[in-house]
Amino acid sequence: MSVAATAAPAVAAVPAAAQAPIRVMIVDDAVVVRGLVSRWVEEEGFQVVASLRTGRDAVNQIERANPDVVVLDVEMPELDGISALPLLLEKKRDLVVIMASTVTRRNAEISLRALALGAADYVPKPETNRGITTSPEFRRELIEKIRHLGRRRRGLAPHPAARAPAAPVSPLRPVGTAVERAAPGGAAIQFRPFSLIMPRVLLIGSSTGGPQALNAVIARIGPVVDRVPVLITQHMPPMFTTILAEHLARAASRPAREAVDGEPIRAGTIYVAPGGRHMRVVPHSGASLIALDDGPLVNFCRPAVDPLFASAAAVYGAGALAVILTGMGQDGAHGAGDIAAAGGSIIAQDEASSVVWGMPGSAAHAGVCSAVLPLDQIGPKLLRMFSGERT
8 A cells, every 4th residue: 555545634724814813902091901901812812912092093003903803992082982983994894893981871872882883892891990900700701702703703613612502491392393404504403483372572682793783673673562562681781771772762763761670561662671680571460570680690691681581481471572683602592492492482693694693593503493584684574473474
């Protein structure tokens, strides 16, 4: 046998993009913050290509530094974050920009406006430098967003941690015949038939990329809001959810506000889980009420989607219809299993239109969804479902 015949097969070359670390630019006028975030970034194996004091510095150096991700403070001298953002994106259209700001009403409004201008996401900062140095939550959230958004920009597969199996979901009771078919661009996913019961509530869960996705869906489903209550959990801190509700009210031309503990749930209103509090549905004298609590974090979040979905499954059963939009992690998969087990229906946003396909992907691969759709098809699908479509 020849040497050539016994030689080991050649190992496929690893793309350079997969080998190179994610390149990060940090822009913050506080030297303590720049130093601390730079250290965190480097400890995770990313590369800090620039650490700058003002938005003007960032605009001037963006082409030379060539980052994948920019962490951009909102409040800075010379040129603030919201003013620098469009200039940065003009010079580098595929740039991932993560806005960072302390939690005030003004900064929440600016951060949500930044998302509409092209920022990929935001991270709320503790109010003091000491708070930043002692906040594991801030570090975890910032690093995870750099990792996931940076990898997506390069067209890489999710980080191995993001590919972990979805949390175990409730055993599904048989409802019709499940169908296995390929999701767009991916492996086969087991789909369940839609409930034959007209939905009595619409539940929506979202995280990273969620504010833009929510606006896109809510703007198209005004007639649905008129018929049933809409309950939304978006991973957001206090104050941000107040502004989000105001944006959704304008998008839907329907009432939208943060939910209040103990209030009746009625059609015609969009209820948003307040930042820092889980939102659940509880039965009361033949009606349904909002229940809020500040219990332990669920999936590292408060508010979390799972408590909303699980409680709605218990109250509405097969009349629960849930939508899982873009977001990191697996929040919502367990609660979606509860809804499916009760005979309800789940729609997940597809991977191509998601900023991060963590939450919707986890539910899809758990086999609890009835459809996986591009963002621009979710609103029309909901309208058809409330017009009697059941397929």
